[in-house]
Amino acid sequence: MNFKTPPTIQQLAKQSLLKDEALTIYALKDMKEELFPPLFKDAFSSKQHNILRQMVAAWPFPCLPVGALMKTPDLETLKAMLDGLDLLMRQKVRPRRWNLQVLDLRDANDNFWNVWDGIEDGACPPDFSETQLLRNHPIQWGTQAVTVWINLYVNPRHTIEYNEYFYEWAKKRKDVQVNCQKVMFLPNPHYNPWHLLEIVEPSSIQELEVYKHFNLDTLAMIASDLGQMRNLQKFLLNNVHISLEQSGNKDMEDRCIRMIIPHFSKLHKLQHLYLNDVCFVNEHLDEVLRCLENPLETLAITRCKLSESDMRCLSQCPRVYQLKHLDLSGIDFINLSHEFLGRLLKRLTATLQKLELKGCMITDFQIDVLLPALSQCTQLTEVDFQMNFLSKNSLEKLLQHTANLRQLTKEMYSAPYEVYDELGNVLPQKFAQYCSELMVTLNVIRQPKEICFVSNICAGCGGLCVYNMEATLCFCWQREWSLLDSEKGKPELK
Numbered sequence: 500m501n502f503k504t505p506p507t508i509q510q511l512a513k514q515s516l517l518k519d520e521a522l523t524i525y526a527l528k529d530m531k532e533e534l535f536p537p538l539f540k541d542a543f544s545s546k547q548h549n550i551l552r553q554m555v556a557a558w559p560f561p562c563l564p565v566g567a568l569m570k571t572p573d574l575e576t577l578k579a580m581l582d583g584l585d586l587l588m589r590q591k592v593r594p595r596r597w598n599l600q601v602l603d604l605r606d607a608n609d610n611f612w613n614v615w616d617g618i619e620d621g622a623c624p625p626d627f628s629e630t631q632l633l634r635n636h637p638i639q640w641g642t643q644a645v646t647v648w649i650n651l652y653v654n655p656r657h658t659i660e661y662n663e664y665f666y667e668w669a670k671k672r673k674d675v676q677v678n679c680q681k682v683m684f685l686p687n688p689h690y691n692p693w694h695l696l697e698i699v700e701p702s703s704i705q706e707l708e709v710y711k712h713f714n715l716d717t718l719a720m721i722a723s724d725l726g727q728m729r730n731l732q733k734f735l736l737n738n739v740h741i742s743l744e745q746s747g748n749k750d751m752e753d754r755c756i757r758m759i760i761p762h763f764s765k766l767h768k769l770q771h772l773y774l775n776d777v778c779f780v781n782e783h784l785d786e787v788l789r790c791l792e793n794p795l796e797t798l799a800i801t802r803c804k805l806s807e808s809d810m811r812c813l814s815q816c817p818r819v820y821q822l823k824h825l826d827l828s829g830i831d832f833i834n835l836s837h838e839f840l841g842r843l844l845k846r847l848t849a850t851l852q853k854l855e856l857k858g859c860m861i862t863d864f865q866i867d868v869l870l871p872a873l874s875q876c877t878q879l880t881e882v883d884f885q886m887n888f889l890s891k892n893s894l895e896k897l898l899q900h901t902a903n904l905r906q907l908t909k910e911m912y913s914a915p916y917e918v919y920d921e922l923g924n925v926l927p928q929k930f931a932q933y934c935s936e937l938m939v940t941l942n943v944i945r946q947p948k949e950i951c952f953v954s955n956i957c958a959g960c961g962g963l964c965v966y967n968m969e970a971t972l973c974f975c976w977q978r979e980w981s982l983l984d985s986e987k988g989k990p991e992l993k
Contacts, residue, residue: 555583678703726762934966
């Protein structure tokens with residue numbers, strides 16, 4: 500027979516309080532500190548916003564990490580939190596136990612709530628000193644009555660109303676400092692989110708990801724905002740083009756670039772730089788990298804046009820000699836001197852962990868130049884050579900040069916170009932046969948952990964063929980062929 504554990508006195512007290520809103524609010528002034536977190540969690544999960552509002556004001560700890568409970572933005576909960584702050588700040592003389600200094604709205608994991616779970620009657624409550632609670636939620640400048648931490652995710656569908664409400668609330672309150680660890684702007688043609696940064700202390704921003712499509716002149720106008728983010732560690736910029744109005748106006752283009760690039764010199768803590776389809780990189784990479792004060796850990800320059808001088812700079816710049824992640828996917832190397840890439844890899848043999856050269860038009864001749872340096876990059880854990888034009892012969896040499904790369908956990912390679920017919924269609928039997936032989940070659944050298952050989956887009960079906968350690972598949976628009984039994988002469992339709 501199963502017996503349910505009877506509720507503790509503490510649990511019964513919580514249940515009784517939450518049934519009577521007025522009683523709960525009245526009891527807050529004399530409630531024990533250890534009852535606040537479990538009661539707050541229960542009120543939060545049951546959306547009792549009036550209770551939450553009063554509990555924010557009466558919170559006995561210096562920090563309230565409510566974002567760890569609010570995994571997705573909820574406008575009504577946000578209103579309750581901010582109303583509670585207003586109630587707190589209206590007090591000319593705070594009650595002695597009202598200790599809230601930091602409201603954390605970030606959706607990050609926080610150990611604060613977990614340690615209260617299972618605290619029984621009579622058990623010693625966790626020791627949360629002010630120093631412990633504020634360690635990950637610092638008040639950076641110390642002049643405001645309350646600090647609010649928030650991450651801004653501008654999603655076209657879900658967060659605009661949430662962000663706009665917070666913006667209107669924050670800009671009217673001079674005694675609140677808004678810190679923002681991460682900002683992410685996603686594409687939305689009907690909404691410009693940059694005004695949100697008006698309420699944020701720019702030096703608190705550590706990660707900035709801009710997926711919104713910007714014209715070069717628009718980026719130039721907001722470049723000064725970027726320069727104030729002196730603690731920025733990660734910067735991702737996606738799709739920056741010259742506007743149709745500015746197209747062909749070289750003087751205007753140069754003026755915009757001169758307004759943008761100098762602000763990189765103010766990003767003293769930048770470690771991870773991602774530039775995807777960004778027009779100002781071409782012929783100006785040297786200026787961007789020379790601006791940086793400290794070595795980068797990540798450099799991703801993808802789908803950009805690079806010149807010979809850009810590649811020379813990349814191979815010689817000390818700021819990239821400690822890279823752990825290098826991504827040059829989508830850079831066309833057909834007309835670039837491949838020696839520069841070889842020199843860069845040679846300088847990264849002690850640090851490089853992830854190398855991505857996907858869709859770089861790398862040929863047999865170019866891969867031969869890279870192999871000596873690549874074989875010495877013993878810290879590599881991931882490589883991606885998809886969508887290049889390599890023969891089976893060159894792929895075999897590439898695999899043989901990975902013999903010393905014992906830490907590889909993920910490998911992605913192009914299928915050999917012999918698997919296509921003259922029209923670019925994938926020949927399924929050849930694909931299965933050649934990839935199987937390449938796998939045999941690799942197994943003689945070492946045992947791979949995760950590996951794929953991937954075809955280019957098939958001209959016939961618009962799909963991809965993928966060979967991995969578990970199966971060989973041809974993914975088409977409307978069907979999936981299994982090629983596991985290639986000796987039968989044609990694939991079996993599933």
